[in-house]
Amino acid sequence: MITLTSDFGSPYPAAMKGVIRRHTDAELIDVAHDLPRGDPRAAAFWLRFVLPEFPPAVHCAVIDPGVGTDRDALVVRAGSHVLVAPDNGLAMPPARALADEGEIEPFVVDADEPASETFHGRDVFAPVAARIRDGLGDDPATATAEGVAETLAAMDDLSPAGDPVDLVLPDPTVERDDAGEPVAVEGEVLAVDRFGNVVTNVPGELIRGRDWVRINDELTPVAETFGAVDKGDRLVTVGSHGYVECDVNDGRGDGAFDLRPGDSVRIVADNVSV
Amino acid sequence: MITLTSDFGSPYPAAMKGVIRRHTDAELIDVAHDLPRGDPRAAAFWLRFVLPEFPPAVHCAVIDPGVGTDRDALVVRAGSHVLVAPDNGLAMPPARALADEGEIEPFVVDADEPASETFHGRDVFAPVAARIRDGLGDDPATATAEGVAETLAAMDDLSPAGDPVDLVLPDPTVERDDAGEPVAVEGEVLAVDRFGNVVTNVPGELIRGRDWVRINDELTPVAETFGAVDKGDRLVTVGSHGYVECDVNDGRGDGAFDLRPGDSVRIVADNVSV
Amino acid sequence: MITLTSDFGSPYPAAMKGVIRRHTDAELIDVAHDLPRGDPRAAAFWLRFVLPEFPPAVHCAVIDPGVGTDRDALVVRAGSHVLVAPDNGLAMPPARALADEGEIEPFVVDADEPASETFHGRDVFAPVAARIRDGLGDDPATATAEGVAETLAAMDDLSPAGDPVDLVLPDPTVERDDAGEPVAVEGEVLAVDRFGNVVTNVPGELIRGRDWVRINDELTPVAETFGAVDKGDRLVTVGSHGYVECDVNDGRGDGAFDLRPGDSVRIVADNVSV
Known part of the structure; x- marks a missing residue:
């Protein structure tokens, strides 16, 4: 399963789905595509609320005001879940909610030069999410935290992220x-x-x-x-x-x-x- | 198949889908999540229009201005279809359209105390819809009105509804x-x-x-x-x-x-x- | 796979999905249902942008200001893709993008009298798309341009379109x-x-x-x-x-x-x- 979240409106997410279908026939579930534009914190809040309802899945979340700059593309393992998102912090609050007691492991994606300057949802994040989902296969054993960790470790284009941007939702x-x-x-x-x-x-x-x-x-x-x-x-x-x-x-x-x-x-x- | 209808906007329906995916991998089809807020009659109208196009399915419809009060959660068999909805009448006009000559059987859900006061879509209706769909299985024989009736009769937490709220769309x-x-x-x-x-x-x-x-x-x-x-x-x-x-x-x-x-x-x- | 595109808003596309599910369990992916109302050119632009991301599929696109007039219903083979759309030109720009070097073959649908004057998405286009997808089957061999061409040629209710409306997106x-x-x-x-x-x-x-x-x-x-x-x-x-x-x-x-x-x-x- 791959969940999709963005601030793209329509019809851009369909382009991401087309790209994913070239790699995998995994189920696609939309979380939302009308999140506040360019607001990673709002996205972090909503994803922390929604994603823990799901069984282990790959979650692709693209709220990306820094698209076209040199911000990294991030893959974060959170227990047996995987988040794929720009390195602007939005992935960390939901990752902490998904990992629960489990480990959080961030990776940087060594991406090819994307086809566009502005649509990395299609050109970077969707293909990475699809390849990870494809790598996990349908063996239930890979849906454990250990199985997911091994799959990610075996991917050539992922390397451990030294210091990913964190975004901590404030406490009152x-x-x-x-x-x-x-x-x-x-x-x-x-x-x-x-x-x-x-x-x-x-x-x-x-x-x-x-x-x-x-x-x-x-x-x-x-x-x-x-x-x-x-x-x-x-x-x-x-x-x-x-x-x-x-x-x-x-x-x-x-x-x-x-x-x-x-x-x-x-x-x-x-x-x-x- | 489970169809989903609500007035929740986004991203709340995704939380319902996550919950359902913990119970069943049945297909999920959105009918609408932008129906008029808190208006069971408008929902009844639209569902009466749309649901008869579907083959037998479980239809989860949550337009629920009484959430948090003591209104019941309802399951209604309409021929070989099943509606899951709050007991505010919205289920009855589409049930009559779906049952055609078939029987309409309403049940009350004996639900556990839900986790939230306000999001019974996630905490009550989605899990019930998922368990019903799971109970029906993939044997085509259970997709008959008789098969559906037997499945519902066998569910511990459903009891016949004495007097469900009805909502009759007015005739001119x-x-x-x-x-x-x-x-x-x-x-x-x-x-x-x-x-x-x-x-x-x-x-x-x-x-x-x-x-x-x-x-x-x-x-x-x-x-x-x-x-x-x-x-x-x-x-x-x-x-x-x-x-x-x-x-x-x-x-x-x-x-x-x-x-x-x-x-x-x-x-x-x-x-x-x- | 069947992709769905319209200017219908909600909940009309769900009625199309219900109809399709009576014919086939092929995957359904929404491209957009909020395209500009009654504007085939805008639809042509967006579909030319999005559809080439997909692997071979049946694309049902209903932006149909002429619904209820005698405009034809069209099926267009574009390489190994199939477009199903009203004959107002919207299918041709994406067909050219999808066909690439491949052939474009337009057909007219010999449709029965539709149940409604205004909802041919449900009454004409969805059933045709479903039957084509069903005819293609799941054999990868039919997903080639030749396989798709043979499937369409064998369909009784399709005949070659003499002079379909074309809509050429202008060059600057x-x-x-x-x-x-x-x-x-x-x-x-x-x-x-x-x-x-x-x-x-x-x-x-x-x-x-x-x-x-x-x-x-x-x-x-x-x-x-x-x-x-x-x-x-x-x-x-x-x-x-x-x-x-x-x-x-x-x-x-x-x-x-x-x-x-x-x-x-x-x-x-x-x-x-x-």
């Missing part, structure tokens, strides 16, 4: 009262989805059970569903990724809260009765 | 003249597609052959193609689902006609010569 | 100086993608190495990446299809340059030093 800072209860969190916006929902790095359990919190000083209701507030009204909820989201029912949270990826967000407990 | 009221010819129809808007085309429940044959009709009193040309009217102009046409649509060439019908899902629409014959 | 006119260096190009806009990027028919090598050009008299920087200019600023770049694009960083090139498909565009070399 939690302020607690004397009883150890959280009273405030300094977090950060990790991603804005295509509906304008603002995904933070603040774990959902920090707001569960509360009715109201202050988001950057603005009093906002906590709700489990969008429908709990009127259309056009703001709310704070916990997304299925487990993190606090700043949303608007039938509207865009990024505009209403004035929050973009990378912005800091302060969430303060508030015991209002209304 | 037709007024006829003394000769039995239709002169007016009271219909309803079933869905608005992403281009703003307004799909009604009025069968296309009621306007075929006419040049003009009144839509809620507004004189509108009947056309077979958008290009028959100028850009920005309104028209009435018959969509490939066979129902009357209120559209605008290169524009949005929902805005121009001021029609939303659930609104009533009166279509009156008019013999204008222009 | 290059003006050169005495040394043979290009100084100006008269080109044309082939397509606008969904980000508003304006794709011309001017080969990228005509602007490579330059810092500035005039686009319809407007001085514009040439850049390899969008990030080379400020957000909201215009640039000229070479897309992965190899052609000159007129873009705006984080904006829409079609608006900024006032260019739409079919418009002519004059690109003049300019040796500005800034």
Whole structure:
């Protein structure tokens, strides 16, 4: 199985699939091709969320603002999974989630001169992913971490990566009262989805059970569903990724809260009765 | 085969596919993941239109505004097809279309506590669909209505559903003249597609052959193609689902006609010569 | 393998897949279903770009503004590939790219009366593509140009097409100086993608190495990446299809340059030093 992720829209991913079909008939599953353009951190967040649901697979993820520069092409073994991605850090957060207790082994791809300056998804990453998948074969024994490690070690055009770019999704800072209860969190916006929902790095359990919190000083209701507030009204909820989201029912949270990826967000407990 | 339908956008359906791949390597076909958010009726309409094209399959459809409440998870046998969906009625109109003369058998899923409050597509519906598909096996004999019924009956976590929510897509009221010819129809808007085309429940044959009709009193040309009217102009046409649509060439019908899902629409014959 | 391309959005392509699954379990790969509506030329451009990446396959492409008129349904053999499309010319540019030195053989489909006036993707093109794929079988020998030709010749409902509509993507006119260096190009806009990027028919090598050009008299920087200019600023770049694009960083090139498909565009070399 090869999963495919990009910010390419359409029809570019089909060109990658055509190239892969010249090497292998392995199953292809699209993760997403509408991720935020040129944003490796948003991609890292979404892949860390989605990829651990899969059984061992080769994951080809091309969000590549540095295409055409001398950034490396990376192959990362994460336990019995393999990630193929540009060396901009996006592969590392999902690799840590996939490896669990397993080892993470990064490799640099010694690629031929690609046919294009701008479409390395087709010219570099898809062929590498296809050849790795082909190398793994269909023997279940190669789907173990050891089997995958041996397959990668045997590939001529992979060499151990000395110092791959890492991208660490930030942790929030939690302020607690004397009883150890959280009273405030300094977090950060990790991603804005295509509906304008603002995904933070603040774990959902920090707001569960509360009715109201202050988001950057603005009093906002906590709700489990969008429908709990009127259309056009703001709310704070916990997304299925487990993190606090700043949303608007039938509207865009990024505009209403004035929050973009990378912005800091302060969430303060508030015991209002209304 | 498992078909997948949702209002999740991306990349959430990929998480469902990962979960399914842990249970079965059955083929996965996306029906749509951009259906109107939280609108079981629109989903019922589109699934009733699309699913009957498929050979026997397991259809997993998650449009689930009640996620996190105590609504049941439902499995519905419709002839040799199986629908897996929240118990909000969306499964019943396509089930009736798929069962044809066959029997409809609804079951309630006795699900474990799901891992999330909000992503039962991943935590409840995808695993159930995968286990059903896995239980059916690849023996063509199980693809008969009887084979499917036996497989479902043998599943420990399914019990007959006493009174599943039904959702009946409304029928229009037709007024006829003394000769039995239709002169007016009271219909309803079933869905608005992403281009703003307004799909009604009025069968296309009621306007075929006419040049003009009144839509809620507004004189509108009947056309077979958008290009028959100028850009920005309104028209009435018959969509490939066979129902009357209120559209605008290169524009949005929902805005121009001021029609939303659930609104009533009166279509009156008019013999204008222009 | 059957690839699928349309301007149908969702969920219509799923109906085509259901129909195909009644005939064959051949793999289905989506090229795109969000191509510009009713624009065979844009489809021809994108298919000429994407399809040559694939190994031999049946390609079903339905951009069909003439649906419901008496335009023919066409099957075109291009070497060992087969295109199935309405007879509006869209199949010919990709056929020439796929055939390379091979032969191009067009056939007309003798179709039964389709079930709908407007959804020939489901009622005509998908069944024909499925039956051709089924006829080819899985013997690698039939994947040769000769094998494909024999399979098509044996199909009862195909007859040689006398004079299929051709659609020739225009070539630009290059003006050169005495040394043979290009100084100006008269080109044309082939397509606008969904980000508003304006794709011309001017080969990228005509602007490579330059810092500035005039686009319809407007001085514009040439850049390899969008990030080379400020957000909201215009640039000229070479897309992965190899052609000159007129873009705006984080904006829409079609608006900024006032260019739409079919418009002519004059690109003049300019040796500005800034």
